[in-house]
Amino acid sequence: MPEIKDILLGSQIAGARMIRLIEDNDPVAFEMLKRLYPHAGNAFIIGITGSPGVGKSTLIDALITQFRTLDMKVAVIAVDPTSPFSGGAILGDRLRMQRHAADKKVFIRSMASRGQKGGLSRATKDAVVVLDAMGYEIIIIETVGAGQAEFDIASLAHSIGIVTIPGTGDGIQAIKAGILETGDIFIVNKSDKPDADASCHQLDMMIDMRKPSETNWTARVLKTIAQNQTGVKELADVFLSHFDFMKKNNLIDLKKKEMEKSYFNSLLKDLTLEKLLLFMKESEDCKKAEKKISAGVIDPLSAAELVVNKICVFESND
Ligand SMILES: Nc1nc2c(ncn2[C@@H]2O[C@H](COP(=O)(O)OP(=O)(O)OP(=O)(O)O)[C@@H](O)[C@H]2O)c(=O)[nH]1
Numbered sequence: 476m477p478e479i480k481d482i483l484l485g486s487q488i489a490g491a492r493m494i495r496l497i498e499d500n501d502p503v504a505f506e507m508l509k510r511l512y513p514h515a516g517n518a519f520i521i522g523i524t525g526s527p528g529v530g531k532s533t534l535i536d537a538l539i540t541q542f543r544t545l546d547m548k549v550a551v552i553a554v555d556p557t558s559p560f561s562g563g564a565i566l567g568d569r570l571r572m573q574r575h576a577a578d579k580k581v582f583i584r585s586m587a588s589r590g591q592k593g594g595l596s597r598a599t600k601d602a603v604v605v606l607d608a609m610g611y612e613i614i615i616i617e618t619v620g621a622g623q624a625e626f627d628i629a630s631l632a633h634s635i636g637i638v639t640i641p642g643t644g645d646g647i648q649a650i651k652a653g654i655l656e657t658g659d660i661f662i663v664n665k666s667d668k669p670d671a672d673a674s675c676h677q678l679d680m681m682i683d684m685r686k687p688s689e690t691n692w693t694a695r696v697l698k699t700i701a702q703n704q705t706g707v708k709e710l711a712d713v714f715l716s717h718f719d720f721m722k723k724n725n726l727i728d729l730k731k732k733e734m735e736k737s738y739f740n741s742l743l744k745d746l747t748l749e750k751l752l753l754f755m756k757e758s759e760d761c762k763k764a765e766k767k768i769s770a771g772v773i774d775p776l777s778a779a780e781l782v783v784n785k786i787c788v789f790e791s792n793d
């Protein structure tokens with residue numbers, strides 16, 4: 476079992492073990508998270524999202540280099556990656572991150588939704604709490620935007636970078652699908668390809684059209700070539716200036732409240748479900764229903780409905 480004191484000292488071994496417990500939905504993780512939580516809340520959390528293959532991992536790799544020149548400690552969580560830092564799961568991470576592998580101030584993990592008992596957003600948030608308590612100053616969450624309906628990056632990150640590629644294809648289409656409103660920084664990666672300027676222009680126009688943000692932050696559009704660091708220093712600077720902007724305008728506190736509310740809600744959902752299911756499974760009605768199903772007296776659908784309707788009769792106190 477990882478020790479709280481080791482996690483707080485920033486031990487990568489202890490941190491990795493703790494995240495493993497979270498993924499396994501181990502009850503010990505919950506108790507440990509309660510003790511770690513008061514030590515979290517200092518990191519700047521960046522969400523990097525975009526369609527598969529637009530270069531998110533390569534870009535994050537390049538961003539790590541930039542943040543490291545400023546001697547900042549950086550952690551990365553790739554959520555449910557299609558190609559986690561190239562290729563297959565953990566081995567892929569190590570291969571891609573070879574040049575950061577020896578760096579004790581960089582920590583990279585992939586988290587897969589498969590086998591996840593609780594919600595993916597909740598497990599990711601749990602992991603962010605751990606990394607935050609470990610003392611990482613920057614935490615980057617990589618996520619494929621589309622097709623992760625239950626994953627709400629806006630409630631996990633302070634700043635959201637949306638990655639696209641030149642041309643009217645995949646990238647821009649994904650943005651139209653609805654994440655435009657949440658982006659703080661738009662990145663046209665692979666700008667070594669034709670039409671990067673046209674894509675920037677198109678994005679600028681789309682940003683102009685969105686309803687004014689409550690925060691007065693003006694979304695930025697930047698071009699990068701992640702593979703050779705082109706534009707990546709500027710990108711790192713813009714992220715940091717967004718963090719400064721948030722601090723100066725009391726937006727960090729506001730965001731913290733929003734994040735805590737969302738964390739609370741996902742915990743509520745998971746814990747309620749766990750407790751209720753356990754309670755139901757142990758009930759006489761449930762046991763009887765199981766017997767009836769195996770005897771062929773009732774079908775599973777009717778049985779489930781019957782048990783739920785009988786047990787879940789809630790009365791309001793109002
Ligand atoms: N030409 C060019 N290729 C790039 C650039 N950035 C990344 N790539 C390549 O694009 C491919 C996909 O890069 P990844 O970083 O794995 O993309 P990703 O968005 O993380 O992919 P998923 O995690 O699968 O969604 C790789 O072959 C990269 O080498 C770039 O700026 N220009």
Ligand SMILES: [Mg+2]
Nearest residue numbers: 531532558560
């Ligand atoms: Mg990736």
